[in-house]
Amino acid sequence: MSVTLDIKLKKVDKVYHEGEKVTGVIVINTNTDLKHDGITLIMEGYVNLQLSSKNVGILEAFYNSVKPIQLVFVNCEVSGPGRIPAGCTQIPFELPLHPKPNRELYETYHGVFINISYNLKCDIKRSFLSKDLQKSQQFMVQYRPRIADPPRSIQFTISPASLASGGSGAPNFKIHGKFDSSRCSVSSPLTGYLIVEHCAVPIKSIELQLVRVETCGCAEGFSRDATEIQNIQIGDGDIPRNTEIAIYMIFPRLFTCPTLIKVNFKIEFELNIVIIFQDDHLVTENFPIMLTRE
Structure with a gap:
């Protein structure tokens, strides 16, 4: 017997x-008639949390992994x-997407220590002589866009004096620029510019790094x-001085989400030049940013 489930x-x-x-x-x-003991469809959503072993120790992280937070659970009997x-x-099926009591839905997010996922699971029960048929299908949850707040631009100047390390070992240089907003919609690109005013030594590369803080x-x-x-490399080689270099970064969908600050977990984002x-x-140089859905 050949059977497929989707x-x-x-x-x-x-x-x-x-x-x-x-x-x-x-x-x-x-390819033949299929006898079964019932068909069920489950819709569920979870926030899965994992403590970092480097912070709390390997054994403690293994035994004290944080309990998953269940956001959605719907169990539907499709057929007896x-x-x-x-x-x-x-x-055909139709399941309403609502959170459990005293819970709220968060956007789908795939991180390193935090994962927010939503799944449909179908199970066809069969006799003990035959293996049950199971299929899982992930879907994504997204906030409805809200009215955008006015942009909050970030003007910055980077020099040895501005560095947290005090500029130890750094040559004499000065770079200034602007991020068009510190509050960014995940569905829109991050934009801005950067200008190298002067630098005592040749520059090899300038890069823009997006970081998640979980x-x-x-x-x-x-x-x-x-x-x-x-x-993303925004400048290759010894950048011409006093030339405006465009900053343009698209936020990857599954690896970013609107900033979340909750009791048991936080998902925040930063930019590094x-x-x-x-x-x-x-x-x-580090710049905290807030992501929204606008």
Whole structure:
């Protein structure tokens, strides 16, 4: 007997908002009649948290991983025990997307220590002599766009005196520029410019780095970790002085989300401007930003 099970969503992009109905069909292909003991469809969403081993120790992180936070759970009995005829059978479904009581929905996000995911799981029960059929389908949750706040530009100047390290080992240089807003919509690019006024040594590269800062914890302790999402080179070689260099960065969908500050976890974002000199000495200037859905 050959049997395949699939879940097909009505929306091609698989993106849903709170209050919408997640609709689609369960597709069963079988070359002979299929007897089953019931078909169920479960919709669930979780925030999965993991303590960093470097902060709390390997064994503690293993035994004290933070309990997942369940955001959504809907259990639907699609069919009682019965028989599915040979051929292709499509069973439509429609599940309302609402959070559990005292919970709220967050945007889908795939991080290193924090993951927010939503799934549909179909299970066809069969007799003990046959293996149950199971299929999982991920879908994405997204906030509805809100009215955009006025942009809050960041004017910056980078020099040895401005560096947190005090500029130890750095050559004499000065760079200034602007980010058009410190409050950015995840669906719009980050823009701005940068100008090298002067530098005593040749420059090898200037890079823009997007960083996620994930904080999660439990009674045993909290961990806070910054990890790189993407790195874009905006200047290659010894940049001409007093020339405006454009800053343009698109936020990757699954690895970013609107900034979240909650009791058990935080998801925040930062930008680093990294200047690498010809002798491979590098300096970094950090800028916190807030991501929104506007």
